[in-house]
Amino acid sequence: MARNIVIFADGTGQRGGVLFDECRSNIYKLYRATRTAPDSGINPAEQIAFYDPGIGTLPKGIGLFGTIGQWLYNLVSQATGLGLTKNIIDGYTAIIRNAVPGDQIFLIGFSRGAYTARCIAAVLAHCGIPTRMKDGTPLRRDEASARVIAKEAVTKVYQHVSSEKDAAYRGQRDALAARFRTAYGSGDAAGPNTCPYFIGVFDTVAALSNTGSLIVTGLIGGVLLLALSAIGLALGYGFWTSASAILGASGLIALGFYLRSHVKFAVGLPGIAWWKTVHLTSFRMKFYNTQLNSNIGYARHALSIDERRKDFERVPWGKPDVWRDTGAGNPDWFEQIWFSGNHSDVGGSYPDSESRLSDISLGWMAHEAAKLPDGLKIDWSVLRLYPDPRGMQHDEMRSLAFRFAATVTREIKPQARLHDSVYERIKAGRVLHYDVERPYRPDNLRQHEQAGGLFEQQ
Incomplete structure (x- = not known):
């Protein structure tokens, strides 16, 4: 009997299920209603x-150093997109x-998790679902073995092109x-043995790094450099000698990690010398594939009308x-549908008392996935929504992290x-x-065929 296999990929900094009373994204809310x-x-x-969970959500470490390490890792992850590859591997x-x-594969994501979902779809479109090991023995489905294959x-395959x-x-x-596909019995030379049945994403964003968090990370790095250099000075090594040594060592470590993840090559391809495959992939990760594979069963995209942060520019999809x-x-x-509100007014993650706008997009996505032939199974007693078009609209540009961020x-x-x-x-x-009641009049809807005409009627 065929089953629905549903993969939920949450957005940056989003990790549902940690606290009893927490701010939950639409991803975690829908997951709770579809899980066993x-x-x-x-x-x-x-x-x-x-x-x-989204990137930058490593659980709290043990002790003071564990806590500091966890905080720094999460900050760097949110700033640079570190951990995105791991999330793709997790899903696959x-x-x-x-x-x-x-089986029917459903992929549902928000923000950078939407990027993750679309990347997993691309991996499936290239690699299919393995049915055996390379040596022809039955597929081993334990976590460690499956992760090696993923x-x-x-x-080695999908990220050969970035x-x-x-x-x-x-x-x-x-x-x-x-x-x-030949090695793992996941298809043949013509293509994979499966493609996603449904992809549902909330406001996919283009850049996987965050300028505001990058600045904060740089400032913290500078403070750490000064502190360590001062320690070196106290030990008699000299301030600039210590600073140079720390910078040099940090640079070599960073270079090593960068080359390990960005240098790509392949050995044993028919008619292609290995040295012709060597190349360096892009430094700053960004979703570049805006096409929708026609072999995918169904796709839905909920878009934010009012998001203005340049780091959160939308990613087009389909032609x-x-x-x-x-x-x-x-x-x-x-279907690609525009909704009122900013990025998280569409994808969720605000307190439940302030989630009337995100309930609208969540209800739309849930019903779209459920009404498909053999669609998503939802326990509606777990997913109670209270959508209201008059609900509170948030503005992340008013927060300290994005107050001076570039806008578009x-x-x-x-x-x-x-x-x-x-x-x-x-x-x-x-x-x-956010804090003032006024009529809803987004500038980017003034030229809209239907909405623009309503502005002067009210």
Whole structure:
């Protein structure tokens, strides 16, 4: 019997289930309603769910040094996207351990977790679902064995190309993927044995690093350098001698980690000398593939109208000239809908008392996934929503971390699809924008074919 295998990838700094009363993202809320648990009505014979916390959420360490180390790691992760590859491997490992050809794969993510979900989809499109080990023996589904396979697929195959500048190496990646599929029985030379059935993402962002956190990380690094240099001076080594030694050692360590993760090469590809495969992938990770694979069953994207942080620019998805007909009576293949509010007003993570806008996008995504043929199974008694178009809208630009961050207004085409709640919010009169009640009039909707005309009517 085919099952739903559901992978949830949360956003930066998001880790649900830690505290009883916590700010939860839409990802964790939906995960709780779709997982198998004593308080859930989901049958594990029909569906299992896996939740992967966002980057920068390493659990608290033991003791003072463990706590400081955890805090520094999480800060650097949120600043640079460190740990993103691990998240992709986590998701694909869960698929290898639980899925068989014929199962339906659901991938659902928010923010950088949306990036993770789309990357896992790309890994599946290249590598499929392994059904055996390389030596032909039955597939070993324990965590360690599955993770070794997943790491090979992600780092050796998928990440052989990381940006448009690596386009010359796409043929090599195709050859690597075909070799992987043959070795693990996950497809053939023509393609993989499966593709995702559903991808649902909340506000995918382009940049995987965060300028504000990068600045904070740099300042902390500078303070640490001064402190360690002062210690060196006290020990008689001289301030500049100590500083130079620390900087040099840190630079060598950083260079080693960088080369280990960014130098790519392949050995044994037919007709290609190994030295012709050597290249250095992009330093700053950024989602570059905006196409939607036509072999994917269904896809949904919830977009934020009011997000203004440049580090949170949206990632386009799909092309107007590429469309797959799902057949009479079936839902549309692909929908991208704009919602009121900023990034987390769409993806969640604010207190429940301030989550009326994010309840709108969560309800939309949940119903879209559930209404598919053999769709997502949801225990609605666990997912109680109270959507309200007049709900509070947040503004992260008012926070200290982003007060001086670069801004950009998102472009919304005149014919873009807006959720019905957007029109209701425009018509509602005065609504709460962070700390002030005023009419909802986003500048990027003034030229919209339907919404723009409502601005002067109220």
